[in-house]
Amino acid sequence: MTVQRFLLATDRISAWSGKAFAWLIVALALVVGIEVFKRYILNAPTAWIFDLNSMLYGTLFMMCGAYALAQNAHVRGDFLYGSMKPRVQAALDLTLYILFFVPGILALAYAGYGFAELSWRINEHSNVTADGPPVYHFKTFIPIAGVLVMLQGLTEIARCVVCLRTGEWPARLKDVEEIDVVGTQLSQSEFVDEESRRVAEHAQDIQDAAKHRGLGESGASPETRDGGRN
């Protein structure tokens, strides 16, 4: 199905860029750790470390926005939503994507461009310390993230349309989930019998059922459940 291939292709772009920038967390931890050593032990603090830290953190979360959207990881008030039929969900989502999502992300991409451009033009530097590092490239990530999230948002809109037509949510890319830790832990455990260990296989379903407080047993949120097709 060509539509599905298009959906997964943009998903992959978002996931790839998000995962690439996700590694900044390791960089952040190392930078903080080394700075602690330098500052407290060698008594040689670095002036621009404060800026570097917030750049790493800011870039990390901005550039992972599209990835989170592609994985449906943004928190939803899904108490009622979870018990609706996929078509109703899609209709709601479609309306709200156009009404809420598009204007805000448009602002990021469009006004963010002007914001970053001004910064480049005036060769802006951070004023946390006297000769702070430049911040224009940091600000440039705002429009870039805006474009990426917008691209993913358009994909989500396409998903809604597909779901309105077929009555079923199209699949997403398979990715690591919070609940997966149950499997990791149980596979290494020594005092648990084989039968209990098999719980890990349907941990995902347990999570879905719990999220909807038992209201939507009838295939409420298939989008995460059959995501393993890819």
Place this chain on the structure above:
Amino acid sequence: MSDPILGLTMLGLIVIAIMMGFPTAFTLMGMGMLFGALAFFDPAQHWWENKIFDLMVQRTYGAMNNDTLISIPLFVFMGYLIERAALVDKMFHSVQLAFRRLPASLAVTTLIVCAFWGMASGIVGAVVVLMGVIALRPMLNAGYDVRLASGAITAGGTLGILIPPSVMLIVYAAVAGQSIVKLYAAAMLPGFFLASLYVIYIICRALINPQLAPKLSADQYRVPVPDWLARLERGESKRVFGALLLAVLRPGVLAGATTPAGRPVSFGFIFRNFAAASVPLVLVLSLFCLTWWFVLVRNAPDAMLPPEVSVEQTETLQAPAEDEEVKELGAGEQEMEEQQTTRSGPLGDVAPRTVEEGAPEGFYERFWTAAAFMAALLLFYYWRMDGEQLEILKMLTSSVVPLAVLTLSVLGAILFGITTATESAGIGSIGAMYLAALQKYQRLTLWSALIGAIVGASLGSIQGETMTIIISGVLGGLFTGTAVAWGRDLATSRRLFATMKESVFLTAKTTAMVCWLFVGSALFSAVFALHGGQQVIEQWVLGLNLTPLQFMLVAQLIIFILGWPLEWTEIIVIFVPIFIPLLSHFGIDPVLFGAMVAVNLQAAFLSPPVAMSAFYLKGVAPKHVTLNQIFAGMMPYMLIVVLCLVIMYAWPGMTLMLPDFLYGR
């Protein structure tokens, strides 16, 4: 065109909009954009010149520069790594053996392991599901009451989001413009108080009605004592600890004995066992030494200020400058909301009272009393120690102690103002990587850590202070141990690398979720303030002439009810900011309020019929356990939380004692 009515409409609509299930970050963003465009509407302009676009970008940049939120990815990362490195199942087994003589030992163990592991991970769903597998079956098999068993799991599982280091408190700190350290200090005592109330409740229930929690039969918790240890037990000194000490000095005592692996007992083997046996002694000793150092050396009036304090202060002085920059770049209208949204940062993270009149009053008496008490306890413990005890201690040392040391030192470093929260979180993440390495490559990690510790200590001796040498030794060991083991892993099997990848990606998703939510809410509250909605609410609430008690009751009740359908992220980011400006009118400390909100959400997450953890548990429980039984099991814990809230309000000292002591009023 700005109008308080529009502001109130926003507030009313946001509740409905959130319930429609759209990703909340974008719901907030969209509402902010639409109502902001109305506020900035100017017929002379094209729509695309509307100032709301600039405001949106400004708010985003504000969140990207927020120095409170910066510790979120680090703590989250640490949590995900620990979750994969520390084995719950081993922890449960060893803690249960340690507590085997307590009434309802399995339930008490469940609660403690839940809280302990939850402290690090903070993901309710995962904790409940995992403990549902590991703890529920043993409890039911032992004949425990279903309600008692399920209550212990669900209540313990939710504790993790309250006890620091918790991400929820960081988000609250960012929203309320408070310092993370103060909130952590404030949540400490209530968190542990609540946990101990739970434990007391379980033990009392079991004492009153032993049928609820029958004792395990003796053979179910018998620990096999290896042959060589049994020989020591029968030996000349009778006391295992003393005998071990003797054996270290004269390895010939154990000539001919074999280890469980079948090899003859070597000196290294005896020494390792002796080291494991002395772990409690070392922990207690270092705790007392640290206290002594902190109170008498670090806070001493005449001693030179340690270097880190001055650095922290310069950083603090620079923070306002940065805020001003954001203001200058922003549109003029933001002044108003600037005050109530994202003011935060190291302003509050100031170092603790560094100038103090010698030791605090009564310090010596209290210190020596505590020391004498602990010494007596240790003496008793070592006197009573037999082979079984030693085996249990060895299990605890390998499963619980590393994680406990890591968590406590991260918390301790924050609370005592030795490092900022961000720095502790960074070190904590590296510590979590170390733990993961220790699990897989024990020998390599330990040896390289030893070498690193020596190198670090010699580097630290440039400065010459004892404490610096110790800390640099610890840091050096941590860094080297981690680097060598991970390097080896990357070069060979990449087993650790796989868990690292999982943790990194999960961290990215969670951070993006929380921080984008923060971006949305920053825009939303900016526009809300622009319309004057906040003032209307303030005037209205003040017009009601509530007493502080009534206000507190109403506020907590609202948050409690919101906790049913919503997750804590949404409540803290969207609704708490509405209460914060009101607190000063009623003379309520925002730190106390934050701690109470955190405790309150515990009750909300334990309240039938919507509590999510019950459904998680139902998912893993055997078929015969019904949802109603789980809910019935949760009810008493919910009442305990309410009791805890009452005590917290009636006696603010419990919450504020620690922050006041550490950072002054």
